[in-house]
Amino acid sequence: MPEIFAQVILPLPLHDAFTYRVPEKWQLQIKPGQRVVVQFGAKKFYAALVLSLSEDAPANIDLKEIVQLLDEEPVILPQNLELWKWMAGYYCCTLGDVFRAALPTGLKLESKSKISLTGNDDEQEIGEKEFRILELIKQDVSTPDSLQKKLGLDFSYAALKSLLDKHIIQVEEKIDAKYKAKSETWVRLHPDIKSEKDLLEKEESLQRAKKQQELLVHFVEKTGAFQAAEQPVVSKKELLKGTNFSSAILEGLVQKKILKSFQQQVSRIETNTSKQADLNLLNKYQQQALAEVKTCFDNNLVTLIHGITASGKTEIYIHLIDETLKQGKQALYLLPEIALTTQIVERLKNVFGSKVGIYHSRLNSQERVEIWKKVLLFQSDPGEGYQVVLGARSSVFLPFSNLGLVIVDEEHENSFKQFDPAPRYHARDMAIVLGKQNNANVLLGSATPSYESFYNALMGKYGLVSLTKRHSNVELPEIIVADLTRAWKRKQMHSVLTPELFGLMEDALNNREQVILFQNRRGYSPFIQCFTCGWIPKCENCDVSLTYHKFKKRLSCHYCGFSIAMPPECPECGSPEIKTRGFGTEKIEDELKPLFPGKRIDRMDLDTTRSKNAFGRIIHNLESRKTDILIGTQMVTKGLDFEHVSVVGILNADNLINFPDFRAHERAYQLISQVSGRAGRKYNRGKVVVQTSHPEHPLIELIRQQDYRAAFNTQMTERRLFKYPPYFRLIKLVVKHKKPETVDRAAGQLANLLKRSRDLTVLGPEFPLVSRIQLWYHKEIWVKIHPGLPLADVKRFILENISWVRSQPENSSCMVNVDVDPA
Numbered sequence: 047m048p049e050i051f052a053q054v055i056l057p058l059p060l061h062d063a064f065t066y067r068v069p070e071k072w073q074l075q076i077k078p079g080q081r082v083v084v085q086f087g088a089k090k091f092y093a094a095l096v097l098s099l100s101e102d103a104p105a106n107i108d109l110k111e112i113v114q115l116l117d118e119e120p121v122i123l124p125q126n127l128e129l130w131k132w133m134a135g136y137y138c139c140t141l142g143d144v145f146r147a148a149l150p151t152g153l154k155l156e157s158k159s160k161i162s163l164t165g166n167d168d169e170q171e172i173g174e175k176e177f178r179i180l181e182l183i184k185q186d187v188s189t190p191d192s193l194q195k196k197l198g199l200d201f202s203y204a205a206l207k208s209l210l211d212k213h214i215i216q217v218e219e220k221i222d223a224k225y226k227a228k229s230e231t232w233v234r235l236h237p238d239i240k241s242e243k244d245l246l247e248k249e250e251s252l253q254r255a256k257k258q259q260e261l262l263v264h265f266v267e268k269t270g271a272f273q274a275a276e277q278p279v280v281s282k283k284e285l286l287k288g289t290n291f292s293s294a295i296l297e298g299l300v301q302k303k304i305l306k307s308f309q310q311q312v313s314r315i316e317t318n319t320s321k322q323a324d325l326n327l328l329n330k331y332q333q334q335a336l337a338e339v340k341t342c343f344d345n346n347l348v349t350l351i352h353g354i355t356a357s358g359k360t361e362i363y364i365h366l367i368d369e370t371l372k373q374g375k376q377a378l379y380l381l382p383e384i385a386l387t388t389q390i391v392e393r394l395k396n397v398f399g400s401k402v403g404i405y406h407s408r409l410n411s412q413e414r415v416e417i418w419k420k421v422l423l424f425q426s427d428p429g430e431g432y433q434v435v436l437g438a439r440s441s442v443f444l445p446f447s448n449l450g451l452v453i454v455d456e457e458h459e460n461s462f463k464q465f466d467p468a469p470r471y472h473a474r475d476m477a478i479v480l481g482k483q484n485n486a487n488v489l490l491g492s493a494t495p496s497y498e499s500f501y502n503a504l505m506g507k508y509g510l511v512s513l514t515k516r517h518s519n520v521e522l523p524e525i526i527v528a529d530l531t532r533a534w535k536r537k538q539m540h541s542v543l544t545p546e547l548f549g550l551m552e553d554a555l556n557n558r559e560q561v562i563l564f565q566n567r568r569g570y571s572p573f574i575q576c577f578t579c580g581w582i583p584k585c586e587n588c589d590v591s592l593t594y595h596k597f598k599k600r601l602s603c604h605y606c607g608f609s610i611a612m613p614p615e616c617p618e619c620g621s622p623e624i625k626t627r628g629f630g631t632e633k634i635e636d637e638l639k640p641l642f643p644g645k646r647i648d649r650m651d652l653d654t655t656r657s658k659n660a661f662g663r664i665i666h667n668l669e670s671r672k673t674d675i676l677i678g679t680q681m682v683t684k685g686l687d688f689e690h691v692s693v694v695g696i697l698n699a700d701n702l703i704n705f706p707d708f709r710a711h712e713r714a715y716q717l718i719s720q721v722s723g724r725a726g727r728k729y730n731r732g733k734v735v736v737q738t739s740h741p742e743h744p745l746i747e748l749i750r751q752q753d754y755r756a757a758f759n760t761q762m763t764e765r766r767l768f769k770y771p772p773y774f775r776l777i778k779l780v781v782k783h784k785k786p787e788t789v790d791r792a793a794g795q796l797a798n799l800l801k802r803s804r805d806l807t808v809l810g811p812e813f814p815l816v817s818r819i820q821l822w823y824h825k826e827i828w829v830k831i832h833p834g835l836p837l838a839d840v841k842r843f844i845l846e847n848i849s850w851v852r853s854q855p856e857n858s859s860c861m862v863n864v865d866v867d868p869a
C-alpha cells in the first residue's frame with residue numbers, strides 16, 4: 047500500500063496546516079473532517095482536524111505519525127471546510143483560529159498526558175533525578191506539568207524519557223471528548239419471560255416478596271405488557287415516579303431475572319411535539335415581494351428586502367423556507383443572538399415542527415453538539431436530521447450538506463460581527479460566501495438596511511425588494527421631537543421625561559396600553575462624582591469611569607467587570623456628598639415608580655437578563671400585559687412584536703448621534719427607527735417621542751420624517767468625501783501592550799511603515815476612546831483601501847509589516863489585532 051499523509055489543522059494560532067504520516071492501520075478509515083491526536087513540538091499532544099490527505103510526502107522533513115484517530119466518521123464535511131479557508135484568508139487569521147471558533151466546545155478536545163507505572167522496575171539502575179520523579183509518580187503526581195511544579199529545577203524531560211525508555215513508566219495519552227452522550231436507565235421484561243403465562247408464574251413466585259410483586263404489577267400496568275402491541279419498556283425514572291418503590295426493590299426483580307435494566311441514550315434537546323400549523327396566507331404586498339425575491343434568485347442575485355417594521359418580513363421568510371424544504375434542501379435563518387427570542391422560535395416551530403434546530407450561545411455545550419450532529423445527520427438520514435436551523439452568528443459553521451437558502455434577518459445589526467477573538471468575521475458577509483459556495487439563495491432583510499448592503503443593492507450587485515405597508519395597514523408611528531434643554535430651563539421635566547413624553551405615557555397607560563422606553567446605558571448612573579472635590583472613581587484596569595449599580599451598591603467597570611463597594615465618603619477629601627451623574631436604566635426605573643403609582647415597570651438590560659430564563663420572562667410579562675412600562679437598552683430594539691405597545695420614548699437621542707464613530711449617524715437612525723417600530727404594530731397608529739437637546743440637528747429631522755433614503759443619501763456624501771465604506775474598505779489594526787511606551791513605539795513604527803505605500807490612506811496611530819482595557823494599552827491604526835486595489839496584496843503588505851514590527855526585540859510581546867471591515 048502506498049503511504050498516506052494527512053494535512054491537519056491544529057487548534058493554535060498558526061498559519062499552516064501540518065503534515066503527519068498516517069499509520070497503516072488507519073489508511074482505509076481516515077477521511078478529511080475527522081479528528082486525530084497528533085504530537086506537536088517536543089511534548090504536547092493536540093486533537094487536530096484532518097484537512098486533506100495525499101500520497102506525497104513533503105520532501106525535507108522527518109514526519110511524525112498520527113497518534114490516534116478519534117472519529118469513525120467526519121464531524122464536518124469537506125465543503126464546510128471551504129468556508130474556513132475563505133475566512134482565514136479574508137480576515138487575516140489562521141485556520142487554527144477558525145477551527146477554534148467553528149466547532150462547538152463539546153467537539154473540541156483536551157489533552158492531558160497522564161503518566162503511570164508499568165510495574166516493571168526489576169533492578170534497573172536509575173539516577174537521582176529519575177528516582178525523584180518515580181517517587182512522585184507513586185504518589186499520583188501524574189502529568190509532566192505537575193511534576194515540573196513539584197520538582198522545579200530538579201525536573202528534567204531527559205530523566206522522564208529515560209524512565210520511559212527503560213519501560214518503568216508509560217504515558218497514557220488520555221484525550222477524551224468532552225461530549226458524553228447522556229444516557230438513562232430503562233427497564234423491560236427479562237427475555238426469558240416470553241408469554242403471559244411465564245409472567246404469571248413469576249408473579250406467584252414473589253408471594254414472599256410483597257413489594258417486589260407490587261412493583262411487577264405496577265410495571266405491567268404501566269407498560270401494558272402482553273396487552274398492548276408496543277414494546278413493554280419504560281424508563282426507570284418514569285416507572286418509579288410518584289410511587290414508594292425504591293431502586294433496591296427494582297434491583298431485586300432484576301436479580302431474579304424477571305426484569306432487565308439497560309442504558310439508553312437520550313437527547314438533551316427538548317423534542318417538540320406541537321402540531322404543525324399551516325402557513326399564513328400572504329397579503330397582496332407580501333405576495334408581490336415574494337415574487338420579486340424569487341425573480342432575483344432566478345438571476346442568481348443576493349437579495350435585500352427592505353421592509354418597514356411590522357410589514358411581515360418574517361412571513362415571507364417562512365414561505366421561502368417552506369419552498370426550500372419541499373425541494374429537499376436545508377435552510378439557515380440567521381438572527382442576532384438577542385433577537386432569538388421565544389417569539390420567533392415558537393413561530394418557526396409551529397410551522398416546521400421537529401425539522402427545526404435552534405443554535406445560539408445560551409445553549410450548553412452538550413446541546414450544541416447535539417444540534418451539530420443532527421445537522422450533519424441530514425446528509426445520511428434526511429428524516430431525522432435538521433433541515434432548518436434558526437441560529438445566531440456561529441451557525442454559519444454548522445455542517446450543512448445540502449443548503450438551499452440562507453436568510454439574514456436584521457442584517458444591519460453589528461452584533462453579527464465578532465469583535466474578539468479572531469476570526470473577526472461578519473456573519474452576514476459569511477452567509478453570502480456560504481451561499482455562493484453551496485449554490486444557495488441568500489436573502490438579507492431589514493427595516494433599516496446597513497448602508498453597505500443598501501449601496502450594493504442600488505449598484506445592482508444585490509437584488510432589491512421593498513415592502514412599504516404594515517401588515518395591519520396601520521401607519522408607521524408619528525414621531526414627536528421633544529426639546530430637553532427647553533424643558534429643563536422651564537422646569538417642566540418629570541424626572542427624565544419631557545412633558546410631551548410624560549403626557550403621552552399617562553394617556554396610554556390610562557387606556558391600558560403599554561410603553562417602551564429606550565436608554566442606551568445600563569446601571570444606575572454612568573459615573574459618580576464627589577460634590578466637594580470633583581473626584582470620579584475609575585477602573586483599576588481600564589481607562590473608564592465606574593458605573594454605579596444601586597441594587598448591588600457597587601461601582602463596576604463595563605469593560606472588565608472590576609467592581610468595588612460604593613464608598614460612604616469621598617476617599618480623596620472625605621466629603622460624604624457623593625452625587626450620581628447621568629441616567630442608566632436602573633435609575634430610570636427607580637425614578638419612574640413614584641411618577642406612575644400602581645403601574646408595573648420592568649427593565650430589560652444585560653443586568654436583568656443574566657439568568658437563563660429572565661429574557662423569556664420579561665417578554666412573557668409584556669405579552670400578557672403584566673408589564674405596563676418596559677425600560678431597556680439596545681435589547682428592546684430587536685424584532686420584538688407586541689400588539690399593545692402604543693408609545694415609545696427615546697430618552698436621549700444625543701448620546702447616540704454624538705458618538706465618535708463614522709457609523710454613528712447610520713446607527714442612531716437604525717436604532718431609533720427600530721425601537722420606534724415597536725409602537726402601534728397592530729391596532730392604532732403609535733406615537734414615538736424622541737428627546738434631544740438639539741432638535742435642530744439635521745439627523746433628528748430625517749428621523750422625524752422617517753426618510754431612510756434621505757438619511758442614507760446625506761451619509762453617502764460624507765462617506766465618499768472622507769473615504770469610508772462603502773466607497774473604501776477599512777482595516778483596523780490595534781496594537782496592544784502592557785507598557786504605554788511600547789505601544790507608542792510599536793504603533794508608530796507600524797504606521798510609518800504602512801504610510802510608505804502611496805496607495806493606502808493610513809490614519810493614526812491614536813489612542814481610542816478607551817485606551818486601556820484590562821491592563822493592556824491600545825493604540826489604533828486605520829487603513830483605508832481604494833476599491834481598485836488588489837485586496838489580497840494589501841493584506842499581505844500589512845501582515846508583513848506587522849511581523850517585522852513584532853519581531854523587533856524592543857517590541858517583544860506586543861500584540862497586533864487585525865480587524866478587516868471593522869463594524
Ligand SMILES: Nc1ncnc2c1ncn2[C@@H]1O[C@H](COP(=O)(O)OP(=O)(O)OP(=O)(O)O)[C@@H](O)[C@H]1O
Pocket residue numbers: 326327328329332353354355356357358359360361492493517518684685686687723727
Ligand atoms: N400574512 C400574514 N398573516 C397573518 N399575520 C401576519 C401576516 N404578516 C404579518 N403578520 C403579523 O404581523 C406582525 C408583524 O410581522 P413581522 O414580525 O413578520 O414583521 P417584520 O417585518 O419582521 O417586523 P420587524 O422588522 O419590526 O421585526 C406579526 O405579528 C405577524 O404575525
Ligand SMILES: [Zn+2]
Pocket residue numbers: 585586587588589603604605606607608820
Ligand atoms: Zn475595567
